[in-house]
Amino acid sequence: MAWYWAAALLFGSALGLMMFGIPVAIGFFITNVIAAMVFMGGAPGITQVINNGFGAMTNFALVPIPMFLFMGELFYHTGLATRCFNAADKLMGNIRGRLAYVTLIGGTAYAGPAGSSMGACALLGRLMAPEMIRRGYSKYLSLGPIMGVGGLAVIIPPSALTVLLATLGQTDVGALLIAGIVPGFVLATMYGVLIWAWVKIDPDAAPPYVPETVSRREKIRLIFVDVIPMVAIIVFSVVIMLVGWCTPTEAAALGAFSVIALAICYGDMTWKAFVKSLDGSLRVTVMAFLVIFGSATFAQVLAFTGASSGLVTWATSFQVTPLQMVFIMIGVIIFLGSFMDPLSKMLLTAPIFFPLAKSLGFDLTWFGLIMLLALEVGYTTPPFGLLLFVMKGVAPPGTTMKDIYLAGMPFIACVMVLIVLIMFYPPIATWLPQRMH
Amino acid sequence: QDTISATHVFPASLIYSRSFLEYVKKANEAGKGVFNIQVRGGPEAIGMMEQPGAVRSGVVDMVYSPCAFYAAVVPECDAISASSIDGPTARKNGGTALMNQIHNKRMGTVFLGWVDSGIRFDLWSTKEPKFDSAGAIDIKGFKVRGNPIYNAFLTNYLGAQVINLNSSELYTALERGTVDLTAWTQIGLMDLNWDRYIKYRITPDFFSTDLIILVNQKKWESLSPKSREILQRVAIQHETSSLHDLQALWKKEQAELEKRGIKTVSQSPEASKKFVAGARAASLQRMKERMEKAGGMENYDRVVKLFTPE
Amino acid sequence: MKYVVKGYDAVIYGMAALAAFLMAAMMVTICLDVLLRNLGYQSSAHFFTFTEYALLMIPCMGAPWLVREKGHIYVELLLMSLGERLRARMTVGIGLVCVALCLVLAWYGFDITWQNFAQNEKDVRSLDMPRWMVVMWIPVGFFLMAVEFARYLWRRENFLAPLQDIA
Numbered sequence: 001m002a003w004y005w006a007a008a009l010l011f012g013s014a015l016g017l018m019m020f021g022i023p024v025a026i027g028f029f030i031t032n033v034i035a036a037m038v039f040m041g042g043a044p045g046i047t048q049v050i051n052n053g054f055g056a057m058t059n060f061a062l063v064p065i066p067m068f069l070f071m072g073e074l075f076y077h078t079g080l081a082t083r084c085f086n087a088a089d090k091l092m093g094n095i096r097g098r099l100a101y102v103t104l105i106g107g108t109a110y111a112g113p114a115g116s117s118m119g120a121c122a123l124l125g126r127l128m129a130p131e132m133i134r135r136g137y138s139k140y141l142s143l144g145p146i147m148g149v150g151g152l153a154v155i156i157p158p159s160a161l162t163v164l165l166a167t168l169g170q171t172d173v174g175a176l177l178i179a180g181i182v183p184g185f186v187l188a189t190m191y192g193v194l195i196w197a198w199v200k201i202d203p204d205a206a207p208p209y210v211p212e213t214v215s216r217r218e219k220i221r222l223i224f225v226d227v228i229p230m231v232a233i234i235v236f237s238v239v240i241m242l243v244g245w246c247t248p249t250e251a252a253a254l255g256a257f258s259v260i261a262l263a264i265c266y267g268d269m270t271w272k273a274f275v276k277s278l279d280g281s282l283r284v285t286v287m288a289f290l291v292i293f294g295s296a297t298f299a300q301v302l303a304f305t306g307a308s309s310g311l312v313t314w315a316t317s318f319q320v321t322p323l324q325m326v327f328i329m330i331g332v333i334i335f336l337g338s339f340m341d342p343l344s345k346m347l348l349t350a351p352i353f354f355p356l357a358k359s360l361g362f363d364l365t366w367f368g369l370i371m372l373l374a375l376e377v378g379y380t381t382p383p384f385g386l387l388l389f390v391m392k393g394v395a396p397p398g399t400t401m402k403d404i405y406l407a408g409m410p411f412i413a414c415v416m417v418l419i420v421l422i423m424f425y426p427p428i429a430t431w432l433p434q435r436m437h
Numbered sequence: 438q439d440t441i442s443a444t445h446v447f448p449a450s451l452i453y454s455r456s457f458l459e460y461v462k463k464a465n466e467a468g469k470g471v472f473n474i475q476v477r478g479g480p481e482a483i484g485m486m487e488q489p490g491a492v493r494s495g496v497v498d499m500v501y502s503p504c505a506f507y508a509a510v511v512p513e514c515d516a517i518s519a520s521s522i523d524g525p526t527a528r529k530n531g532g533t534a535l536m537n538q539i540h541n542k543r544m545g546t547v548f549l550g551w552v553d554s555g556i557r558f559d560l561w562s563t564k565e566p567k568f569d570s571a572g573a574i575d576i577k578g579f580k581v582r583g584n585p586i587y588n589a590f591l592t593n594y595l596g597a598q599v600i601n602l603n604s605s606e607l608y609t610a611l612e613r614g615t616v617d618l619t620a621w622t623q624i625g626l627m628d629l630n631w632d633r634y635i636k637y638r639i640t641p642d643f644f645s646t647d648l649i650i651l652v653n654q655k656k657w658e659s660l661s662p663k664s665r666e667i668l669q670r671v672a673i674q675h676e677t678s679s680l681h682d683l684q685a686l687w688k689k690e691q692a693e694l695e696k697r698g699i700k701t702v703s704q705s706p707e708a709s710k711k712f713v714a715g716a717r718a719a720s721l722q723r724m725k726e727r728m729e730k731a732g733g734m735e736n737y738d739r740v741v742k743l744f745t746p747e
Numbered sequence: 748m749k750y751v752v753k754g755y756d757a758v759i760y761g762m763a764a765l766a767a768f769l770m771a772a773m774m775v776t777i778c779l780d781v782l783l784r785n786l787g788y789q790s791s792a793h794f795f796t797f798t799e800y801a802l803l804m805i806p807c808m809g810a811p812w813l814v815r816e817k818g819h820i821y822v823e824l825l826l827m828s829l830g831e832r833l834r835a836r837m838t839v840g841i842g843l844v845c846v847a848l849c850l851v852l853a854w855y856g857f858d859i860t861w862q863n864f865a866q867n868e869k870d871v872r873s874l875d876m877p878r879w880m881v882v883m884w885i886p887v888g889f890f891l892m893a894v895e896f897a898r899y900l901w902r903r904e905n906f907l908a909p910l911q912d913i914a
């Protein structure tokens with residue numbers, strides 16, 4: 001069978017099944033079973049698929065994923081995340097749109113340990129949106145920053161999704177994690193400017209109110225007690241990796257452990273919080289690992305049939321410049337993003353895109369970061385970006401889908417601008433990881 | 438015309454995979470119109486450790502893999518990595534024929550050839566190694582990259598502190614100093630750019646590459662006699678030519694390594710002898726234990742005699 | 748019958764609890780490993796191997812529980828656009844497909860486990876692990892997943908949660 005038929009069968013089946021609402025992991029597995037029957041000689045093929053999965057799952061490179069997820073859940077359930085927001089709230093002076101800034105700053109801090117934008121978005125939506133609506137903020141200014149900040153969670157390390165992408169692309173995990181730092185802060189700054197301009201143009205979007213006054217002494221206390229230790233943990237888990245004291249995998253475990261240690265210091269580490277964090281991270285880990293189980297074997301079947309190399313050869317045969325090729329790949333990711341979650345989407349595209357990027361001679365860290373950002377954009381693009389529905393689920397009653405679309409737009413635009421910036425000026429992403437040498 | 442699907446356990450960029458692809462090319466040329474080997478890819482198509490099982494079950498017809506990867510199925514594999522001879526010698530002294538019988542029986546595969554032989558392992562380090570009074574390497578204080586297959590020797594004999602990593606992760610680990618000593622074959626180090634951090638090569642050479650071309654036995658029997666004859670003939674040729682090619686490459690790489698400032702340091706002759714013997718003993722010991730468990734000790738003495746004559 | 752159901756529930760939740768335990772244990776062993784290494788001690792290479800096995804066991808042990816908790820991710824797009832009756836029918840169809848697939852994988856997984864057991868196959872890492880001991884969690888996980896999906900079908904209950912509940 002020619003490679004294009006194999007490719008059509010495999011992608012068609014996987015995408016088609018998922019579109020019908022079959023759970024993503026099951027969709028991958030059905031495709032694998034079909035492919036095993038067709039390309040691997042029937043029953044021994046199915047056996048091989050399971051054995052391939054055994055090899056793909058028992059791989060140490062996957063360890064950081066549950067660890068980072070656990071770290072994020074601990075951060076949330078021990079109340080450390082709330083501390084962050086309280087501190088940001090009290091430290092923020094009485095300026096226009098202060099709650100939007102609080103969302104931004106607290107959210108950026110939370111974005112460190114939080115691995116998924118779904119989680120970050122759900123948390124911020126429950127925490128900040130009702131408060132902003134109560135204070136008379138416009139719907140758009142209330143919801144927009146939340147969706148925007150959710151997007152920071154993936155690129156600011158540590159992040160489980162980043163680890164997985166680096167693993168899939170067989171590129172340096174540590175480098176890709178660290179590559180997100182500068183773009184993360186650039187993006188946060190862009191958001192800040194956006195909010196500032198917004199309330200300048202439309203002051204009614206954020207009616208002023210007098211926040212509770214906080215003494216200078218209290219502010220200093222907050223900085224030392226609530227802000228510095230929290231930031232220190234994130235910096236710690238990144239720095240031990242930077243200086244080679246341990247591998248990214250070990251940094252992830254130590255990161256989770258240090259959140260426990262910090263929570264103990266605050267007296268917030270209850271048995272209940274521990275169990276809830278385990279429960280929460282187990283949910284996402286099992287969900288993600290089962291999808292990875294299905295898709296890792298899917299990627300292997302794809303390679304075995306010759307579809308991967310066929311697609312790559314075909315794509316590179318076009319008379320387009322490498323940069324145009326990046327635009328095409330981003331386009332595909334954003335298109336798929338309108339109906340798939342970043343995890344499934346990444347697992348579907350990475351086996352093709354990374355070899356393609358490699359054959360075009362790209363820096364894989366640079367490419368990986370662009371891919372992460374594109375995954376985020378796709379996540380928030382109407383009409384079906386998944387994050388939009390999460391937002392709908394947690395937003396105050398009466399919020400329509402249209403409100404959410406419009407609120408998200410300016411923030412998506414910022415991410416797109418950042419993607420273009422990184423494309424034409426790669427050092428934004430590559431400078432810091434190169435300093436690691 | 439027969440079609441034969443094939444995979445290789447290492448990525449195509451690695452020198453050993455390139456050598457296998459060379460075999461495929463030569464075989465396909467010689468067997469034009471008779472058979473065609475279709476390479477399906479490396480570990481991206483079927484996982485490294487799953488490939489021996491795949492050729493056993495017939496999902497793939499031909500697999501190129503180190504024998505050590507399936508030594509739990511064919512314990513006699515350990516004799517190959519512990520051996521003091523090379524592929525063509527084993528072919529001549531009957532070792533290959535015996536291995537073929539053993540593979541037929543234990544694994545249902547044909548042992549088409551032991552290729553890319555004659556290359557040995559060294560210890561490579563980023564820091565200057567220390568030697569004890571007897572001139573043996575003192576590995577204390579080194580962070581050693583472990584490989585499940587050689588850990589027995591590294592930890593039991595050398596008392597090393599082992600960090601397990603995939604070879605793909607090793608570059609980063611060397612760069613950051615997470616690891617400062619690893620065992621690796623004499624060649625191929627520069628393909629992986631490890632020479633940027635490696636400063637010392639520590640001899641004696643020990644172990645031996647054990648790269649095997651396997652064919653599923655049922656598939657083999659279904660091939661036309663002509664296909665079988667050509668496949669086998671080219672494999673025997675490749676045993677010799679790859680030996681020579683890799684030796685030539687090792688000479689070239691040796692000069693290049695020196696140019697790049699990698700120093701070769703040696704343990705004392707006494708200590709070297711002990712070291713090599715230790716490595717061999719560790720392998721043969723494991724082989725014996727596994728053979729006892731798997732049943733079928735009848736070939737033990739012959740295998741040892743044929744593959745480690747010295 | 749009541750005790751059968753109770754015992755069965757205990758298995759589902761017990762496996763999930765075991766998966767959670769493995770996750771926590773993973774964190775602790777890795778931290779210990781780093782600590783020991785930096786204190787100049789040698790920790791066991793077997794830690795590493797067991798961690799790798801845990802990576803397979805966690806999803807297999809947790810998956811049936813996650814079906815019960817409606818935690819498996821899916822694409823809502825088409826289902827949302829359907830009318831209530833059609834959607835219900837479609838969900839039943841999806842459930843049947845899920846059950847069938849899980850049973851197929853459970854069957855072949857069981858076959859592998861049995862073969863590995865009968866042929867005494869070893870997974871070679873830092874130690875020679877009897878392969879069936881690890882592989883067996885694949886058929887166990889998929890079989891119990893099939894049972895969980897089937898239970899939802901039997902009770903005519905929807906097993907797909909709204910997306911924001913999964914997040």
Ligand code: NA
Pocket residue numbers: 115116117118120150151152153154155376
């Ligand atoms: Na995110």
Ligand code: NA
Pocket residue numbers: 111112113114115152153154155156157158159160
């Ligand atoms: Na993050």
